[in-house]
Amino acid sequence: MHITRYTDYSLRVLIYLAINNQQLSTINDIAKSYSISKNHLMKIVQQLSHRGFVLAIRGKNGGIKLNRAANEINIGNLVREIEDKNKLVECFGGDNQCVITPSCQLKKIFAQAQESFFKTLDDYTLENLVGGQYKNTLTELLIQDVS
Secondary structure (H helix, E strand, O other): OOHHHHHHHHHHHHHHHHHHHHHHEEEHHHHHHHHHOOOHHHHHHHHHHHHOOEEEEEEOOOOOEEEEHHHHOOOHHHHHHHHHOOOOOOOOOOOOOOHHHHHOOOHHHHHHHHHHHHHHHHHHEHHHHHOOHHHHHHHOOOOOOOO
16 A cells, blocks of 8 residues: 555644644644645645644634644544545546456455555554654654754
């Protein structure tokens, strides 16, 4: 399974916000810390906000923060929502033009493999990604990059 850059950046945004522990952050700060395009992050944050993962506060003193606790954001659900339009193989889509589809078992095998992938991700939350011994190191790295 291939995770798109869009999903990767979505996870990075959420990790950054989880580490900042409910303080408002700006898209500019996140973009600088990861060396990612601010314009690209704006689209990602908009989708994360629309899906209820992020709370966006507009205005002079605005910013973004997690809209739920880190332990309530399931990684499997998040990746499913973001990767929904990205089908593993052509026969997963509605516009399937593959001539061997009626007799091919590959779709079934790939579907099973993809579900196993998501089931593994279902075992983790955002809290798992930022918790434990790595939290302080991640915080130092992200804050250092913004300064």
